[in-house]
Amino acid sequence: MCRQEIIAGKGSAFSAGVIACGPTILGYWSIGFASGAIGSLSGFSLTDITLLSALLYAGSAQFLFYSLWAGGAGTIAILLAVLLVNIRYLLMSSFLARFFAGLSAAKKFTSGILLTDETFGVAAQYAGRHGQIPFWWMLGLNVTAYANWIIANIIGALFASYIPAEVSHRLGFSLTAMFIGLLALNYFGSKHKKLEIVAMAVSAIVVLATLGILDVNISILVATAVAATLCATIMKCYAARSEV
Numbered sequence: 606m607c608r609q610e611i612i613a614g615k616g617s618a619f620s621a622g623v624i625a626c627g628p629t630i631l632g633y634w635s636i637g638f639a640s641g642a643i644g645s646l647s648g649f650s651l652t653d654i655t656l657l658s659a660l661l662y663a664g665s666a667q668f669l670f671y672s673l674w675a676g677g678a679g680t681i682a683i684l685l686a687v688l689l690v691n692i693r694y695l696l697m698s699s700f701l702a703r704f705f706a707g708l709s710a711a712k713k714f715t716s717g718i719l720l721t722d723e724t725f726g727v728a729a730q731y732a733g734r735h736g737q738i739p740f741w742w743m744l745g746l747n748v749t750a751y752a753n754w755i756i757a758n759i760i761g762a763l764f765a766s767y768i769p770a771e772v773s774h775r776l777g778f779s780l781t782a783m784f785i786g787l788l789a790l791n792y793f794g795s796k797h798k799k800l801e802i803v804a805m806a807v808s809a810i811v812v813l814a815t816l817g818i819l820d821v822n823i824s825i826l827v828a829t830a831v832a833a834t835l836c837a838t839i840m841k842c843y844a845a846r847s848e849v
């Protein structure tokens with residue numbers, strides 16, 4: 606294969622990744638706009654908000670950061686809280702890692718460093734259909750999401766002063782709405798809908814059972830681990846039975 610064909614193949618894969626990000630862009634804009642607006646209303650400058658959205662790059666963690674900072678929480682408390690909220694990316698990265706087994710460490714790092722809930726959902730669906738995730742496709746997906754997130758934060762910060770107070774206080778719900786949309790997107794795109802229902806039911810039961818006992822973020826992590834382990838065991842048992 607000549608160099609031009611290789612470059613064309615990379616460009617085609619990158620473009621496909623950009624297109625794959627399309628369904629989530631509206632979510633990035635709504636949540637990013639809300640995040641930027643809340644940051645501005647919390648007293649952060651446009652530069653602060655731009656840097657935070659570029660370096661932290663996590664919707665739920667940014668909302669948490671703004672609320673804790675505005676509430677007067679200490680630096681260590683904020684760092685630990687953000688770390689706790691973002692630790693879920695270890696689970697997501699672990700799941701996707703097997704689809705990048707043949708890549709270099711640099712490409713694995715590049716693919717993982719920009720991973721979000723939304724790009725994970727899209728990538729997981731792609732992996733389920735194709736059995737692998739091309740690096741350039743993932744790069745197109747990630748870069749598109751990253752750029753839209755930063756732009757949306759900046760625009761939200763610029764227009765924050767024009768948003769009525771009763772509306773700005775409810776902007777945080779856009780994050781919840783986005784997660785609901787991702788859940789629905791993954792469910793309807795899954796080949797194992799019964800397992801998806803089992804995972805959702807088990808997760809909900811574990812969270813409800815541990816509320817008041819564990820921190821809510823820990824409850825969600827425990828619920829995710831329990832549901833994933835149970836569903837993986839069911840799939841393994843089913844595969845073993847099919848081979849007999």
